[in-house]
Amino acid sequence: MGNNASSEIVRIESLTEDRIEEVRELERSCGLRSFDASWYESELRRESSVFIIAIELGDESGGEPVVGAITGWVVAGDWEVDNLAVSKAHRRKGIGLALMKAAAGRAALLGVQRAVLEVRYGNVAAQTLYHRLGFREAGRRRNYYSDPVEDALLLMCEGEEWGRLLAGLGD
Numbered sequence: 466m467g468n469n470a471s472s473e474i475v476r477i478e479s480l481t482e483d484r485i486e487e488v489r490e491l492e493r494s495c496g497l498r499s500f501d502a503s504w505y506e507s508e509l510r511r512e513s514s515v516f517i518i519a520i521e522l523g524d525e526s527g528g529e530p531v532v533g534a535i536t537g538w539v540v541a542g543d544w545e546v547d548n549l550a551v552s553k554a555h556r557r558k559g560i561g562l563a564l565m566k567a568a569a570g571r572a573a574l575l576g577v578q579r580a581v582l583e584v585r586y587g588n589v590a591a592q593t594l595y596h597r598l599g600f601r602e603a604g605r606r607r608n609y610y611s612d613p614v615e616d617a618l619l620l621m622c623e624g625e626e627w628g629r630l631l632a633g634l635g636d
């Protein structure tokens with residue numbers, strides 16, 4: 466992980482089976498779709514999965530909860546980002562960026578040259594974060610989401626932008 470503010474409050478590591486329940490809870494609390502535990506267990510066994518978590522560094526009580534998570538896969542040379550979640554109490558501390566960078570680094574090791582994702586049309590917070598990393602709009606999918614129904618923006622990071630993202634992983 467890079468030398469940024471979030472490195473003082475979290476450590477970034479791969480998701481392990483013992484943390485699956487925490488990730489499911491976090492995703493639900495962030496209003497994101499989640500799957501049952503067995504789905505995560507089988508995904509973790511696939512080499513193409515990029516599942517990474519942010520764990521809050523222990524305080525005096527010794528607790529080290531999961532406060533951020535990113536899931537996604539490498540499919541046919543693309544890194545498809547699925548969910549990105551940071552607990553409400555820990556937002557705007559650079560954890561979302563740190564998770565994206567760690568996952569991008571992992572995806573690059575798997576030979577990926579392009580990152581793709583969908584984001585709710587009205588999700589300004591996430592879109593701002595992705596734009597900062599070099600993602601650009603590549604399309605719009607009508608009524609892609611339910612609960613509530615909303616369009617998705619398709620964002621991609623490729624070419625020079627992808628190179629810049631990888632070059633900046635240590636920042």
Ligand SMILES: CC(C)(COP(=O)(O)OP(=O)(O)OC[C@H]1O[C@@H](n2cnc3c(N)ncnc32)[C@H](O)[C@@H]1OP(=O)(O)O)[C@@H](O)C(=O)NCCC(=O)NCCS
Binds near residue numbers: 556561562588
């Ligand atoms: C989107 C989300 C993951 C961002 O996590 P985070 O840890 O707060 O993000 P960071 O602190 O790394 O933010 C990095 C930059 O993104 C942008 N950003 C993040 N949240 C923002 C907000 N609410 N409004 C505007 N810009 C925002 C800013 O540029 C921010 O940098 P700054 O704080 O120096 O201004 C978090 O808000 C979240 O979990 N939301 C609910 C779930 C969700 O929408 N996930 C994305 C699904 S595609």
